[in-house]
Amino acid sequence: MTEPNLVGGLTGGVLIGCAAVLLLVVNGRIAGVSGIIGALVSGGVVGDRLWRIAFVLGLVVGAGLYALATGGLILDFQTSGFGVIVAGLLVGAGTQLGSGCTSGHGVCGIARLSKRSIWATATFIGVGVLTVYVIRHVLS
Amino acid sequence: MKNAIAAFVSGTLFGLGLALSEMVNPARVVGFLDVTGAWDPTLLFVMGGALAVTMPAFPLVLRRAAPIFSEKFYLPTNVSIDPALLAGAAMFGVGWGIAGFCPGPALAALVTASPTAVLFVVSMLAGQWLTAKVRKQ
Numbered sequence: 528m529t530e531p532n533l534v535g536g537l538t539g540g541v542l543i544g545c546a547a548v549l550l551l552v553v554n555g556r557i558a559g560v561s562g563i564i565g566a567l568v569s570g571g572v573v574g575d576r577l578w579r580i581a582f583v584l585g586l587v588v589g590a591g592l593y594a595l596a597t598g599g600l601i602l603d604f605q606t607s608g609f610g611v612i613v614a615g616l617l618v619g620a621g622t623q624l625g626s627g628c629t630s631g632h633g634v635c636g637i638a639r640l641s642k643r644s645i646w647a648t649a650t651f652i653g654v655g656v657l658t659v660y661v662i663r664h665v666l667s
Numbered sequence: 668m669k670n671a672i673a674a675f676v677s678g679t680l681f682g683l684g685l686a687l688s689e690m691v692n693p694a695r696v697v698g699f700l701d702v703t704g705a706w707d708p709t710l711l712f713v714m715g716g717a718l719a720v721t722m723p724a725f726p727l728v729l730r731r732a733a734p735i736f737s738e739k740f741y742l743p744t745n746v747s748i749d750p751a752l753l754a755g756a757a758m759f760g761v762g763w764g765i766a767g768f769c770p771g772p773a774l775a776a777l778v779t780a781s782p783t784a785v786l787f788v789v790s791m792l793a794g795q796w797l798t799a800k801v802r803k804q
Contacts, residue, residue: 529698529707532689536709539688540716546680547717548724553673555734555741558681560771561795568792569799578674583774585678590775592679593686600686602776603694604783605767615773615787617762619794622770624802625755626743629769630681632756633714638721639729639742646748650756651763652700658764659700 547635554578559631560586561622569623625651669736682775688713691776693767700764 547558556563556578563579566572571579594600606614622628625647627636632651636644689695690713698707733739763769768776768787776784 529689529692529695529705529709531707532695532709533712536688536712537716539684539686539690540713540718541720542680542684542687543713544717544720544724546677546684547721548728549680550674550677551725551734551740552728552731553677553735553737554670555737555739556674557742558677560681560769560774564770564774564792565795565799568796569803577668578670581671581675582678582681585675585680586682586685586771586775587778588675589679589682589684590686590691591682591778593683594778600776600779601689601692601694602779602781602784603692604781605693605697606765607783610765611783611786612790614762614766614768615790616794616797617758618766618769618773618787619762619791619796620798621755621757621759621762621794623755623795623798624751625757625759626745626752628759628771629714629763630771634717634721635725636743638718638725641743641746643743643746643748643752647752647756650753651760654757654760655700655764656702658761659697660703662764663701663704 543630543634547630547638550582551635557631557635558582559627559635561619561628562626562631565623621651673736681771684713684717685772685775688716691772693772696763696767696769696772700767 550556550558632644632647699710773787
């Protein structure tokens with residue numbers, strides 16, 4: 528179990544919001560992580576790849592800077608082996624089919640008042656809640 | 668090149684935000700989804716903090732004729748609530764609930780070189796690639 532970190536959550540959220548505004552105002556792009564990498568793995572358009580790679584590199588560097596400043600990142604994995612593979616496949620396939628993830632739908636889409644994003648966000652949070660309920664309170 | 672630099676800065680801020688809010692920690696995400704257990708509301712504050720910036724700022728940005736370093740805004744054009752959207756979001760929800768990882772935090776977690784994070788990202792990319800391939804046919 529984790530103790531709520533409301534200040535860290537809110538501050539981190541504001542940084543994520545600023546990152547999304549920056550990408551929109553400068554590049555005209557939506558900061559949806561699954562969309563940014565999805566266009567890379569599905570081939571994409573030549574000349575449209577560099578900014579995507581740079582964004583992903585930034586994600587890793589940003590987390591690395593925080594780890595350097597604080598002494599490391601805490602990662603408590605919830606599953607291992609086969610579970611990780613199944614979850615990864617579902618997240619990849621689901622975000623590709625559903626055109627977005629927590630950032631694209633949850634942060635950027637809702638900000639544009641997109642009905643699709645509101646439906647998608649409600650769906651993945653609802654199904655996520657159900658999944659955790661089944662794993663934690665039914666199966667175990 | 669200017670686009671790449673801007674994207675790198677945006678990605679860095681994003682990664683910093685994910686680390687600071689501890690969304691890179693799967694236990695926090697699953698803690699948020701575990702509403703009938705020891706519920707951890709942190710994720711709600713992350714989304715709230717992000718939306719507090721994007722909700723007022725996006726409409727202001729979109730009043731511009733064009734972005735600073737691009738000729739136009741690249742916005743989604745599909746507006747229909749179709750089966751693919753809901754089925755995809757549901758599949759994503761199941762994977763998210765199992766692992767506590769969504770794409771952003773999973774990529775950011777690669778900095779730890781953790782084999783579990785790497786395995787998740789490789790599986791996720793495979794899932795995206797397969798789906799894109801099947802849908803093209």
